[in-house]
Amino acid sequence: MTSGAPSKPTLAETLQARLAERRQRGLYRQIKTLDEAPSPHALVDGRPMVAFSSNDYLGLARHPQVIAAQQQGARLGAGATASHLVNGHLRVHEALQEEIAAATGREAALVFSSGYAANLGAIGALIGRGDCIVSDKLNHASLIDGARLSRAESLRFAHSDMGALERQLQRAQSLGGNTLVAVDGVYSMDGDCAPLAEIARLCRRYGAWLMVDEAHGFGVMGSEARPIAGSAAAAGLSADEAPVLMGTLGKAAGNAGAFVAGSRALIDYLLQFARTYVYTTGMPPAVAAGALAALQVMAREPERRRQLRDNVARFRRGAGQLGLPLCDSASPIQPLLLGCEHTVMSIAAELAARGYLVGAIRPPTVPAGTARLRITLSAAHSGAEIDGLLEALGASLATLRSAAAAGIEVRPHAL
Template sequence: MEGWKRFLEERERRQLLRRLVPSSGRAPALAVRGGREYVDFSSNDYLGMSSHPVLVAAAREALDRYGVGSGASRLMSGDLAIHHELEDSVAVFKGSEAALVFNSGYQANTGIVPSLFGRRDAIFADQLCHASQLDGAILSRAKLLRFRHNDQEHLERMLVKHRGSFERALVMTESVFSMDGDLAPLAALLAACRRNRCLLMVDEAHATGVFGPQGRGCVEAEGLAGQVDLVMGTFSKALGGFGAYLAASRTVIDYLVNTARSFIYSTALPPPVIAANLAALRLCLSGETRGAELLRRADAFRGALRRKGWTVGGESQIVPVVVGESALAVSLSKSLAGQGFLALPVRPPTVPEGSARLRFSLTAAHTDRQVAAVVEALGAA
């Protein structure tokens, strides 16, 4: 009887998934774990571009032309014309003098900061900055000082108190915070930097492709393109590919080519990956992405959850449902999985103690029916 019961439950779950998933084409909103399919609310493929036919075709063409790998680091023989084409496109996309491509967001942040700052300098970082940003600060051996999350007044007081003790200083933030989904006050942070002789570094990993005209990011959306000193971002989230970039002045980029260890001592990204990244940027510049629509859907999702009594945060496609205790977050995630939804728990030390959560990532691949269904499922969890 127990085996028959499991069979009926599995059949009912699969029937639910078929009703929730679009009937045509591949469904990027699906994930498979242990041979089971789930509607995936934990992906960073925000625009569903990882399976976009234009990206797939570009990667396939590059594969046929260049082969699988680059064969060496950029400073040896792995430096191909297509790498420079991508960097030129990033500079146009972000409104900067130049750009440099790194192999991942982690390698970017841990390569850029130690190259530009050292023992006599200070780094002022938002308390919720990504681990890769903080690791970059630690590797630099600069003095690391952390200001309260999105609190520009606290930052200003810290700068007034400490800035004079150091040769150079950097203020570091994300534009869209990866675990909270909220937005940094970029204009206020930039003004504080200018008043106190600091550089500003903004990590646009979760904003690129979604925010701003043509998906250019929050820096562009706030009219600050060309003013922020260091703008870093990734291709691996909304743009559906892999790797990362820094947009900055030509002087900074040239300096990093010769000093950033994570750039110098890594084999160059494979040409098919570079080609897919280029195709993604072109799609953004052509206006064929769906960032504004995604943000409207996420806002409606937050409203639906709040009406159900959940504590919800974020101003972006990232929607955290904060439940407090880690055990409760794990239990809710397991309950949702039993109903066919993948929404993973996030617990300390990734988030502060007492703020364990389910981190929902909405994507353009989700249907309205899927979004409504997971709200109901969470209510029944």
């Protein structure tokens, strides 16, 4: 080191400074420890609560037949022991892929270890230098990172703005190469659906390929012929109009892992070139067996989707009567926009004290100034539990408003 040069902070000093800044801004994240998966009842750090923060939309994570299938699958081995291409692909994986293909109306499917891996792998395999990827600005982090890592020209458009999408498609056309349009079917933090029919029309006009992330659509929506296929099916899109379909098995299916579904040529191509598939240990057989059982339950118990729709409608009616600032969402994701990070944390803590676990979502997960409570509904919630949450929300917001009117500063406390 040159004599007299200022000393650099140590790693420990740097970490502590950055953590202190995050705490001061109300952005510090903490892990809550549950005794078991919510049913939706849960013990959170030893306290009994009703969870409205889970993505288990159909209540399948605790379904006895799904759990029994996982236990049976574990007899095939605790792990797959290697990547799918080396020797980690079992018959149960093949059966799961066939079930996914049938459910989505596609020729074939490929399972991945996670939704993040599926998006990064598919995008990186399909496009690269000299190509373009066009993305909605509110896409999930896995799509954003997939676009960055692909080394393709990344073009973004304002959320669900079709004029902005068309301008970016025109720009991509002028740049040359292939163009992939990647969007969420249902946006995970806003709960709204992408205008997929219009997006598909623009993709056809400009010769772009459409990739739809069905993480929050698969299992809970679809068409009459494909009731669990997701938002692309609900929008009436064919396999040619939405040729790359990604979905997860850790949300409505209540398990873990993910998939990409499409033509046999697409799946064979990804098997060759998707690095997050080729170089990752295969999905544990217990997970594959549980996910397969979950898809079968989805198919034979449509009343779960009906109950979920009823629960969403019940919550929105009650929220409307209370004047709560909900986003416009017909999905199980019901965001309550509050704006201020400290306010969100205070309300979440107040709800926790009343026995309700709700996700407090802050930047950088969502844009600055849009901090929110992310309330998620499940078919497993009872009417009484939904009404109880609404009552607690009304009381918590009233407490906060009274404190503000009295000039009392309300600071968040630990959940």
